[in-house]
Amino acid sequence: MREVELYFGPQHLGMVGNFSITLKVEGDRILEATANPGYLHRGFEKLMEYRTWIQNFPLVCRINVVEPDHMEMVYAMAVEKLAGIEIPERAQWIRSIDLELARVGSHLFGLWAYANMLGFDTIGQWAMYHRDLILDLFEELTGGRVYHIYICPGGVRRDFPDGFADKIVKTLHSIGKHVPDYDDTFFNNPLFYERAHGIGKITQEKAKEWGAVGQVVRATGIPYDIRKVEPYAAYNKVDFDIPTREEGDAYSRIWVIRDELIESVHLIFKLLDNLPEGEVYNRVPNPFKWRVPKGEAYVRVESSRGELGLYMVSNGEDKPYRVHFRTPSYSHGLTILEKVLKGANIADVGNAMISLYVVAPEIDR
Amino acid sequence: MKMNKKLAEELELTFKDIEVSTPEDTKIEIFAHKEQVLTILRFLKNKGYNHLALISCVDWIEKAEFELVYILTPYLQDYEAYKKIGDIHLKMRIPRENPETGTVISIFPNAEPYEREIHELFGIKFAGHPRLTHLLLERDYEIPPFRKDFDTREYVEDVFGSIPPIKEEKE
């Protein structure tokens, strides 16, 4: 048999996002896979050095299109740490609710991508519809469906409108009562087990060695979550679990995503019950003339894909000196994907890639 | 907190000629030389810092130096254990003319794309890296794009501004 080089390229029905993999195959078996990012590179970190601190906010949320709130959160946390800005208590709780709603929306999007790729189109339609209900909530709160620009240094931009907490509860109940339908159709389906069992298997030691974070490492049995390791916002004031699984293959990863979705919904209810009163924004004077004092900071949050970090260096001027995002899809899509696809079949490439929860704009920035 | 200071003292005793400081409770900063980086990383990995979160590079153009920062965190599970250990920022500086250093892939296999990206965007060579090919960029630039002397607005004017629009046809 001879070796052929195939391009699982950007224009492909199984590819979500602009990413490409070069495969060296022999018959049906992959000998070597090379990830080929760079189709979405905008040079964010260079562009951010030309804009002032407050002008960077609309830019930062466009790095990860599926869940922009975590990017805003990590940028606001870094600026607050360097400049020493304090946030009111109610703003911390509202930030947590905002981030958890974003996490629910992002998991529903991932479910659409994965179920469509396997062929379960019904689940894709349901998941997208439920995600749209959550985008309606965001539109009422912040004014935009996809890009919110809601979390700023000093708190959040505006308070909840009247009756908003009840609307959140009603929407989440209307999504939650379909969970038995999702389970019967997809998660407990023996076809899903046959398709996803054993694909892209990673052991615990290999996961730690290859720098895995997020669902990839939680599906091997290690409950590593930044919300417990280094709590931020209001996460140290409520009680929640970290779901894990044992096997480390695509089946476990999707089950971890489902468990996290349900856990996030319960967490939003707990946060809404104990929401304190007060201000939501500590006004920082003269935002166009801010000067952040000299220093550096590395802050991190738990986005829906894993550990999202930001390394920021400031030189005392009105523009950042160096900004570097550490995104979770970087090690998943570039190191782990290549190692997991060695020896796999061509038909499993989409399965492995989407179950590792790789989003292309995060890699390229 | 106490483990923080204990580790700082142990590092200063084991390695010569490095500076260790603890600016916060959960952070240790180490300033080292280029040749010591590999041994310090191996030492720290055995102490429990087994996750290489980020390799970043800062261009200090006034001092004509590049600063490489290695950020290490532990794979722990809860806040009580993390408070005792914290993060590590390992920094080293190399001169801006002909910058080169060694790779750390033998200790942390996930350092490979970080070093490839720094090579392409800053122009630093990593000796021993298996493939230093293009990762994100489509072409070679005269000055690597993330250096401070590359002006991106001027580049856009030159290259994209000089392409003429297609005129409407006049019948």
Add this chain to the structure above:
Amino acid sequence: MDREQVIKALKDSGKWGHKYSFWVVYFCTGCGIIEIPPVITSRWDAERFGIIPVATPRQANLFLITGYVSLKTLRPIIRTYEQMPEPKYTVGFGSCPINGGMYWDSYNTIKHLDKYIPIDGWIAGCMPRPEAIFIAITHLWTMIDKGMANAYKKYRKQYKYYRRNQEMALGELQWPPLYPIDEDE
């Protein structure tokens, strides 16, 4: 459909066929791809307009370029556009293909997309709402009725200038010219 539309359809059934069955190439070009799954699923159902996504460019007649275009993406876009059979229509989605949008000073993105491939219409916004896509489709129907959606004919007539612009931006192209180029014009 009312009486006037039936008469219009019978008079020019070719145009009727083009308008009411736009098959879109499935290519996630940029960050605008986040609003396409809501459009093609059950809430903002696009199939009632006749729009479905298809796998290859040979089966498609509408190309939706969602979001900014980087240098590396421009090559697949040109190759996809040239493989689509005629008549074909292109729509630029978002503010970035119009004039660079938010990334106007980035060294890796294309600022004006209509210097490289011809565009029938633009949808402004960042992100545009799903309803904006449907309004754009109805505008495209009107343009096809009046005979104004002629981007593909422009590409054929002025291919020399498009090819020159593509080579200025990308360097050497690995595919031969689509139409023969007269050098002495």
